Amino acid sequence: MFEKSTWIKLPRNVLVGHGVVDDLGTAVGELYLTGRPLIVTSPTPNEIAGDRVRAQFEDPATAVVEDASFEAVEQLTATAEEVDPGYLIALGGGKPIDIAKMAADHLGVGFVSVPTVASHDGIVSGRSSIPEGDTRHSVAADPPLAVVADTELLAEAPWRLTTAGCADIISNYTAVKDWRLARRLRNVEYSEYAGALSEMTAELLVENADMIRPGLEESSWVVVKALVSSGVAMSIAGSSRPASGAEHLISHQLDRIAPGKALHGHQVGVASIMTEYLHSGENGEWAAIREALGELDAPTTAAELGVDDEELITALTSAHEIRDRYTILQGGINEEAAIEVATATGVI
Numbered sequence: 001m002f003e004k005s006t007w008i009k010l011p012r013n014v015l016v017g018h019g020v021v022d023d024l025g026t027a028v029g030e031l032y033l034t035g036r037p038l039i040v041t042s043p044t045p046n047e048i049a050g051d052r053v054r055a056q057f058e059d060p061a062t063a064v065v066e067d068a069s070f071e072a073v074e075q076l077t078a079t080a081e082e083v084d085p086g087y088l089i090a091l092g093g094g095k096p097i098d099i100a101k102m103a104a105d106h107l108g109v110g111f112v113s114v115p116t117v118a119s120h121d122g123i124v125s126g127r128s129s130i131p132e133g134d135t136r137h138s139v140a141a142d143p144p145l146a147v148v149a150d151t152e153l154l155a156e157a158p159w160r161l162t163t164a165g166c167a168d169i170i171s172n173y174t175a176v177k178d179w180r181l182a183r184r185l186r187n188v189e190y191s192e193y194a195g196a197l198s199e200m201t202a203e204l205l206v207e208n209a210d211m212i213r214p215g216l217e218e219s220s221w222v223v224v225k226a227l228v229s230s231g232v233a234m235s236i237a238g239s240s241r242p243a244s245g246a247e248h249l250i251s252h253q254l255d256r257i258a259p260g261k262a263l264h265g266h267q268v269g270v271a272s273i274m275t276e277y278l279h280s281g282e283n284g285e286w287a288a289i290r291e292a293l294g295e296l297d298a299p300t301t302a303a304e305l306g307v308d309d310e311e312l313i314t315a316l317t318s319a320h321e322i323r324d325r326y327t328i329l330q331g332g333i334n335e336e337a338a339i340e341v342a343t344a345t346g347v348i
C-alpha cells in the first residue's frame, strides 16, 4: 500500500568537460531562467574563474563569501534582496556552494553549481552542511538546477581536495551498510535504487582508481561523475542516507573535537575503514577499503589525518550521540572496543 508521494529533485543539466566553464551562459540559457545572476564565490575561485563567468552574463552581481556559517547565509540573503537576482551561480568549493544553496532556498530562487574542486558530494547534492559553534547542521535544500564542472579547472585544483572527494565516495560502501541495517532493525525507509546506485558509484570509482592521478583531466572526469551520481542517489532517497552513515557521524564529531585538522572526505574515509570492521569483523572488507583509499593517496590513519589518537577515540565513542540516525554505532562503542577497532585496522 503506497501512502506517500515521492518527490525526486534532480539537476536538469549536468555539463562536465574541458573548458565548459565558458559554456555556463549557454547552460543557464537552456534553463529559461530570467533576471540577473548573483555569483556567489570565495576568494580563490573568484580569482581563478570569476571573470570568465562574469563575461558571459549581462549585468552580473558578485558576492564573495569568506566562511561557511549561518551569518554568511544571512548576509548573502540580505545582499540578494538588494540585488534582486533571478538566480544564483555558486562558483567554488563546498563553502560558497553550501552558502548559495541555503540562500537560494530562503530566497525562493534556483542556483547553478560550478564546482572548482571535487572535494565532496555536497557540490551536487540537496544538502548544506553548516557549522555553528561546536555543532554542524546538515540542512536540506533544493539541489542545483544545473552543474557545470570544468575538468581543466578541477585538474588544476589541489590534489588533496580531489582525494577527499574520492574518499567521500568510497565511504558510500559503509553508509549503505548502515542504511540496510537500519531497515532491518528499525524498519527505516530504504530505497533499493538509491542504495544500489550509491554502492555502484563507489565500485566504479575503485575500479578506475589507477586512472585517478594528480593533474590528469580524466581523473577529474571520473571523480566528478561519481560525485554527481552520489548526489543523485541522495536525491532519489530524499535524504543523505545513501552517502552518510556512521563514518559520517565520526567525521562530524572530529569536526567538533579537532576542527580544521582534516578534510571532510579524508575523515569519512578513515572512519569507513573502522565502521566496515565493525560491520563485518576482521575478515570483512575493511582492508580493501583501506587499500583503495591508499591507492588514491587518501589518508588511512589518524596520524595522516593530523588527528591525535585520543581525539579519534573520543570521536568514535561519542559519534552516536550527535544525530538520530540508526547505524552500527547505535548505543555507542566503549573506549576499550574503540581502541581495539582502531588498532586492529591500523588507524592508530
Ligand SMILES: NC(=O)C1=CN([C@@H]2O[C@H](COP(=O)(O)OP(=O)(O)OC[C@H]3O[C@@H](n4cnc5c(N)ncnc54)[C@H](OP(=O)(O)O)[C@@H]3O)[C@@H](O)[C@H]2O)C=CC1
Pocket: 042, 043, 044, 045, 048, 068, 092, 093, 094, 095, 096, 098, 116, 117, 119, 120, 121, 122, 123, 125, 127, 128, 129, 130, 131, 153, 154, 156, 157, 158, 161, 263, 264
Ligand atoms: N553539503 C554537504 O553535503 C557537505 C558540505 N561540506 C562543507 O563544505 C565545505 C568544505 O568543502 P571544500 O570544498 O573543502 O571547501 P572550500 O570551498 O573552502 O574549498 C577548499 C579550499 O580550496 C580553495 N579552492 C577552491 N577552488 C580552488 C581551485 N580551483 N584551486 C585552488 N584552490 C581552490 C578554497 O579557496 P578559498 O579559501 O579562497 O575559498 C579553499 O581554500 C565546508 O564548509 C563543509 O562544511 C562538507 C561536506 C559535505
Ligand SMILES: O=C(CO)COP(=O)(O)O
Pocket: 120, 121, 122, 127, 129, 138, 168, 240, 243, 244, 248
Ligand atoms: O557528506 C554528506 C554525504 O557525503 C552529507 O552527509 P550529512 O547528511 O551527514 O551531512
Ligand SMILES: [Zn+2]
Pocket: 120, 121, 168, 243, 244, 248, 264, 265, 268
Ligand atoms: Zn560526505
